[in-house]
Amino acid sequence: MSSHASTPSHSTSASSALAAYGWDEDWARAFSPYAAEGLLPGRVVRVDRGQCDVATADGTVRADTAFVTPHDPLRVVCTGDWVALEPDGNPRYVRTCLPRRTAFVRSTSSKRSEGQILAANVDHAIVAVSLAAELDLARIERFLALAWESGAQPVVVLTKADLVPDPVTLAYLVQDVETTAPGVPVLSVSAERGEGLDVLSAVVGGGTAVLLGQSGAGKSTLANALLGEDVMDVQRIRDVDGKGRHTTTTRNLLALPGGGVLIDTPGLRGVGLWDAGSGVGQVFAEIEELARDCRFHDCAHEREPGCAVLGAVDSGELPVRRLESYRKLLRENQRIVAKTDARLRAEIRKEWKRKGAMGRAAMEAKRGGAPR
Numbered sequence: 390m391s392s393h394a395s396t397p398s399h400s401t402s403a404s405s406a407l408a409a410y411g412w413d414e415d416w417a418r419a420f421s422p423y424a425a426e427g428l429l430p431g432r433v434v435r436v437d438r439g440q441c442d443v444a445t446a447d448g449t450v451r452a453d454t455a456f457v458t459p460h461d462p463l464r465v466v467c468t469g470d471w472v473a474l475e476p477d478g479n480p481r482y483v484r485t486c487l488p489r490r491t492a493f494v495r496s497t498s499s500k501r502s503e504g505q506i507l508a509a510n511v512d513h514a515i516v517a518v519s520l521a522a523e524l525d526l527a528r529i530e531r532f533l534a535l536a537w538e539s540g541a542q543p544v545v546v547l548t549k550a551d552l553v554p555d556p557v558t559l560a561y562l563v564q565d566v567e568t569t570a571p572g573v574p575v576l577s578v579s580a581e582r583g584e585g586l587d588v589l590s591a592v593v594g595g596g597t598a599v600l601l602g603q604s605g606a607g608k609s610t611l612a613n614a615l616l617g618e619d620v621m622d623v624q625r626i627r628d629v630d631g632k633g634r635h636t637t638t639t640r641n642l643l644a645l646p647g648g649g650v651l652i653d654t655p656g657l658r659g660v661g662l663w664d665a666g667s668g669v670g671q672v673f674a675e676i677e678e679l680a681r682d683c684r685f686h687d688c689a690h691e692r693e694p695g696c697a698v699l700g701a702v703d704s705g706e707l708p709v710r711r712l713e714s715y716r717k718l719l720r721e722n723q724r725i726v727a728k729t730d731a732r733l734r735a736e737i738r739k740e741w742k743r744k745g746a747m748g749r750a751a752m753e754a755k756r757g758g759a760p761r
């Protein structure tokens with residue numbers, strides 16, 4: 390055996406173990422300056438209490454890896470990130486995070502209204518909605534606005550289809566969601582019966598998918614079904630659907646045996662929009678389409694003459710619920726954007742003041758300290 394064959398090159402071993410996590414030529418290119426510095430590539434599979442677990446090229450997951458928490462919450466390391474690790478740091482730590490292709494961001498419920506990043510580098514954002522409870526179309530629209538905004542392709546998965554035994558009813562429910570979600574595939578699945586999983590598995594097979602939705606929607610059950618083993622905890626018995634305690638508490642990235650990567654997330658009671666103007670537009674694509682025929686190009690579709698949107702409501706083509714939901718999300722988004730702008734402006738002012746003070750101090754030091 391030649392010595393060449395017995396020592397696999399570093400890049401070959403890196404691609405083999407990390408390929409299962411979505412490593413490709415573009416990531417390799419983005420990483421190359423760090424490779425030149427001797428850093429190791431890895432993908433963050435979990436973040437918990439300021440530390441992260443990172444899957445690396447040698448096939449191991451490096452637990453409890455430290456990272457620096459930057460001032461900007463959107464730059465903090467998150468599940469799905471590709472990172473450059475110090476090869477032998479003690480404690481081991483993340484040197485840097487590669488630029489993200491996509492990011493799912495919501496606004497935190499805090500008064501400061503900051504963005505919180507839920508998952509990075511995701512190709513499909515799967516909104517899991519339980520059929521055990523009445524469908525809340527407005528909530529689905531809200532999730533979809535953020536999903537579109539993230540840059541990922543949204544997919545709605547209606548779970549627990551076994552609880553809707555009548556196929557006609559099930560078809561109607563799927564249709565209701567489809568008309569609410571233009572451009573979004575809508576699937577119904579039953580993890581219990583193993584139905585619809587092949588379609589879902591084909592969707593998640595290409596790239597990275599994140600499972601989003603309320604607690605109890607059945608996200609972890611789906612993750613286990615796609616994995617073919619019980620990796621994620623699932624509460625067997627629940628009294629009221631959707632109101633149960635949160636079973637999953639961290640965001641976990643899992644490499645699927647048939648290819649593809651899945652991120653399971655803790656249930657979200659609701660998601661606040663975060664600078665999601667174009668996402669809202671995509672959720673309500675048919676309204677924006679209609680609006681092109683309004684007489685006034687800045688028509689607010691309130692009571693303007695020649696409003697094509699109101700015309701569609703009158704003719705029954707557009708459900709009034711849809712228009713109201715559109716207005717509500719637009720208003721909410723404008724509020725968030727205005728608030729953020731105000732906060733940013735305040736921060737910039739503070740920074741100027743600080744710099745001004747520093748400049749003055751430096752000038753004084755120079756004047757006072759300079760020999761005459």
Ligand SMILES: Nc1nc2c(ncn2[C@@H]2O[C@H](COP(=O)(O)OP(=O)(O)OP(=O)(O)O)[C@@H](O)[C@H]2O)c(=O)[nH]1
Pocket residue numbers: 548549550551552578579580581582602603604605606607608609610611622623624625626627634635636637638654655656657
């Ligand atoms: N009937 C039925 N029940 C299901 C199905 N999938 C999940 N469940 C049940 O729904 C409950 C919640 O499932 P989980 O997978 O833990 O839900 P989750 O979305 O991960 O919840 P969190 O981790 O709290 O966000 C469990 O009791 C599951 O057994 C299904 O296809 N049919």
Ligand SMILES: [Mg+2]
Pocket residue numbers: 608609610621622636637653654655656
């Ligand atoms: Mg869960």
Ligand SMILES: [Zn+2]
Pocket residue numbers: 680683684688689690691693695696697698699
């Ligand atoms: Zn109009």
